[in-house]
């Protein structure tokens with residue numbers, strides 16, 4: 001069995017180790033959703049990761065409702081991201097772009113329109129807008145004739161990501177955002193070809209994945225799921241029945257790698273209502289690299305890879321506060337704690353690019 005520190009290929013990406021930086025929204029851009037030079041510095045500091053998954057990046061104005069997050073639907077944004085990927089590549093790293101349509105988890109003060117979802121619903125909790133925190137608003141159901149346009153915005157974003165120099169893309173189908181809302185019966189009550197049976201609920205993910213593969217090639221495409229329990233108000237009555245066929249479908253489509261965020265009721269971030277249990281089953285049907293996430297310590301990460309439960313491990317919060325995480329894991333050095341107050345912008349370098357490297 002390989003170790004956490006051995007190289008691995010995620011499709012065409014040759015990663016130097018199985019240590020992956022999980023996607024982390026940090027909201028350090030401007031209102032134009034264009035990446036800034038500070039972001040290039042931040043990602044450059046973390047280039048020793050085997051693979052960096054970028055923060056979630058909006059595929060369209062409709063799909064990006066988080067204040068000060070970035071997008072990849074126009075040329076300015078592509079240019080901003082190119083500066084980021086250049087720095088990562090100069091330092092020998094690899095980086096993919098997480099493609100994000102937030103579905104009902106947006107605010108109209110940011111997107112300029114009512115949120116969209118599979119069916120009318122309102123997410124619980126609060127969102128970051130330019131005016132501060134706000135309650136979620138009721139989403140309307142996407143019309144059947146609007147769905148091809150949504151698929152096309154994923155394709156355009158994937159094309160733009162490759163233009164911006166990313167090594168590939170990750171389709172964000174986790175955490176209660178649009179694609180996850182379509183997968184699960186708690187948020188998908190449609191009576192048309194995109195709702196009801198599991199096959200129908202998988203349809204949008206299938207169409208998006210096929211179209212993105214058609215644009216950039218399967219060797220450049222990964223996907224993220226968060227299969228267990230409720231996440232941001234999105235839940236399924238029988239997750240096994242959805243996520244195992246979904247993983248099998250991605251395998252059949254040729255998707256190069258799959259990442260699972262498995263929170264638990266005891267999680268210290270984004271608690272899920274059920275214990276993780278699907279990854280062993282998903283591993284049987286998804287034969288390419290499987291990346292596991294959430295709450296991994298050094299020992300647990302080493303063990304999961306050594307025992308063959310995962311091919312790689314992605315680290316979220318540890319990457320906020322330990323830019324040199326690979327070295328700290330290798331040499332068993334202590335980790336720095338991340339400061340919760342500075343996780344999200346708009347606050348510039350503080351808690352972003354100022355976490356020191358180990359000496």
Ligand SMILES: Cc1cc2nc3c(=O)[nH]c(=O)nc-3n(C[C@H](O)[C@H](O)[C@H](O)COP(=O)(O)O)c2cc1C
Nearest residue numbers: 022023024025055056261294295296315316317343
């Ligand atoms: C500040 C912050 C921002 C996050 N942003 C994203 C994101 O943009 N996309 C995503 O899929 N997950 C996001 N997550 C979830 C992380 O990728 C990861 O699943 C989570 O931190 C659990 O892993 P950990 O226990 O290693 O921190 C975010 C988490 C945090 C703490």
